[in-house]
Amino acid sequence: MGQQERKVEVHDKTARYYPANVLSLTELSYWIAFSRVMGIGPVRFQMLLDFFQEDVAHAWQASSKDLQAAGLDQGTIKNFIKQRANINPPYELERLHRLTIRVITWKDATYPPLLRKIDYAPPVLYTCGKFTEDDLHYTIGIVGTRKMSSYGHQVTEHFTKELVKGKITIVSGLASGVDTVAHRTALNQGGRTIAVLACGLDTIYPRTNYQLARDILDSERGILLSAFPLGIRPEPGNFPARNHIISGLSLGILVTEAPLKSGSIITANSALAQGREVYAVPNNIFSTNSEGTNKLIRDGAHPVLHVNDILENLNIHTVPLDEGTPARNPTTEEEKILLALLTREPQYIDELIRLSKLDAPIVTSTLTIMELDGMVKQVGSMQYIRTT
Incomplete structure (x- = not known):
C-alpha cells in the first residue's frame, strides 16, 4: 500500500x-x-x-x-x-x-526574525527545543575547521565563554572540531546554543556528536534545528544550505580557525551576502589551518582580539549581574514604567522622557536610583540599558 x-x-x-x-x-x-x-x-x-x-x-x-x-x-x-x-x-x-519535533513556518511569530530577512529563507523549519527571546535577537555564529589545532580549541573556547557571559546565544553546525567546542562550551558555561543540521532531525551527524545533541536538548538550554525534513541524509550538497541558515540566524559570524578550503569560509561568505558582520581571529601566517581566517581579515573581515571587538561593533551592551548582588524588583510606578521601556539596546534619556511622559527631573533621579540598585546601567553619555 x-x-x-x-x-x-x-x-x-x-x-x-x-x-x-x-x-x-x-x-x-x-x-x-x-x-x-x-x-x-x-x-x-x-x-x-x-x-x-x-x-x-x-x-x-x-x-x-x-x-x-x-x-x-x-x-x-x-x-x-x-x-x-x-x-x-x-x-x-x-x-x-x-518524535517531538516542532514545525515553524514563515507564518509563525516564532520564526527567527534575523533569518526571515535573508534571501531564500526556508519556508519550514524543524526544531527540537524552544526559542527564547535572546535566541531570536542576540546570536553569534561560531564556525571553523573540523581539524583544529590546540590554538583553535583555545580561542574558540575563550570567545564562546566571553560571549555567553554577555547572554549571547551561540549558533553553530554540530560538526566536529570548532563547532563541537562552541556548543559544548556554551552548555558548560550555562549559556544557550543552536545547532543547525544538514540533514533531517531523525539523523545526528556526525554520529560522534550524538551525546552532544542529547545534552543540548536535555539541558533545555538549546535547540536542534534543520530546514530538511525527516529522512534526509547529510549529503555533501546540504552543507552550503546549512551554512546559509547558520549565518542567517546570526547577527555576525566569528571564524576562529579555518584553512582556505573550508565550510566555515562558505558560511562567512554567506554572511557577507546577507549583510551580516564577519569576524576572524588572526593566527600564524605560516599555519595552513589559519590561511582562511587570515585571508578573511585581509579581505575586510573584522580582526578580533577580544569579545568587546564583536559586541561594540554590533552595538550590543551586555552587563551580566553579580550573582551575589541581584537587582531588586521595581517598587515605584516610575521605576516600572522606565524598566518596561528599557531593553539591552542603549536608549538616550531624552527618548525615555518622551516615551514615559514623565518629567525630566523625575526620570533623571529615578534612573540614578535604579542604577545604584543594579536595575539599569549607563553605557554611554546619558544612554541606559536594563541589566536583566
Missing part, C-alpha cells in the same frame, strides 16, 4: 502540540508536505502561495494546468506530481509529533 493511500487523521493530541500555531493543522500538514518536495524551494513555493492565494491545500492538489499558470515549468510540474503521489500530509505531521 502506498503512503498516499493511508488514511491518517490528525489526533487531538497533535493539535495540543501546536496550540499557538497560526496555521490550522491541515494547512500545516501541507506546508510540511511541500518541504519534502525536491525542486520546490522558497522561490517556487512563494509563487504557489501568491497564485493560490495562500491556499496551500489547493496548491498541493492542483492540476498540471493550474501549476503551469502559477509559473512552474514543465520539468518542475512533472517532478512535483510524481513526488506528491508518495507523500501523505497528515501522516507527515503525525510522524513529527511522535
Whole structure:
C-alpha cells in the first residue's frame, strides 16, 4: 500500500502540540508536505502561495494546468506530481509529533526574525527545543575547521565563554572540531546554543556528536534545528544550505580557525551576502589551518582580539549581574514604567522622557536610583540599558 493511500487523521493530541500555531493543522500538514518536495524551494513555493492565494491545500492538489499558470515549468510540474503521489500530509505531521519535533513556518511569530530577512529563507523549519527571546535577537555564529589545532580549541573556547557571559546565544553546525567546542562550551558555561543540521532531525551527524545533541536538548538550554525534513541524509550538497541558515540566524559570524578550503569560509561568505558582520581571529601566517581566517581579515573581515571587538561593533551592551548582588524588583510606578521601556539596546534619556511622559527631573533621579540598585546601567553619555 502506498503512503498516499493511508488514511491518517490528525489526533487531538497533535493539535495540543501546536496550540499557538497560526496555521490550522491541515494547512500545516501541507506546508510540511511541500518541504519534502525536491525542486520546490522558497522561490517556487512563494509563487504557489501568491497564485493560490495562500491556499496551500489547493496548491498541493492542483492540476498540471493550474501549476503551469502559477509559473512552474514543465520539468518542475512533472517532478512535483510524481513526488506528491508518495507523500501523505497528515501522516507527515503525525510522524513529527511522535518524535517531538516542532514545525515553524514563515507564518509563525516564532520564526527567527534575523533569518526571515535573508534571501531564500526556508519556508519550514524543524526544531527540537524552544526559542527564547535572546535566541531570536542576540546570536553569534561560531564556525571553523573540523581539524583544529590546540590554538583553535583555545580561542574558540575563550570567545564562546566571553560571549555567553554577555547572554549571547551561540549558533553553530554540530560538526566536529570548532563547532563541537562552541556548543559544548556554551552548555558548560550555562549559556544557550543552536545547532543547525544538514540533514533531517531523525539523523545526528556526525554520529560522534550524538551525546552532544542529547545534552543540548536535555539541558533545555538549546535547540536542534534543520530546514530538511525527516529522512534526509547529510549529503555533501546540504552543507552550503546549512551554512546559509547558520549565518542567517546570526547577527555576525566569528571564524576562529579555518584553512582556505573550508565550510566555515562558505558560511562567512554567506554572511557577507546577507549583510551580516564577519569576524576572524588572526593566527600564524605560516599555519595552513589559519590561511582562511587570515585571508578573511585581509579581505575586510573584522580582526578580533577580544569579545568587546564583536559586541561594540554590533552595538550590543551586555552587563551580566553579580550573582551575589541581584537587582531588586521595581517598587515605584516610575521605576516600572522606565524598566518596561528599557531593553539591552542603549536608549538616550531624552527618548525615555518622551516615551514615559514623565518629567525630566523625575526620570533623571529615578534612573540614578535604579542604577545604584543594579536595575539599569549607563553605557554611554546619558544612554541606559536594563541589566536583566
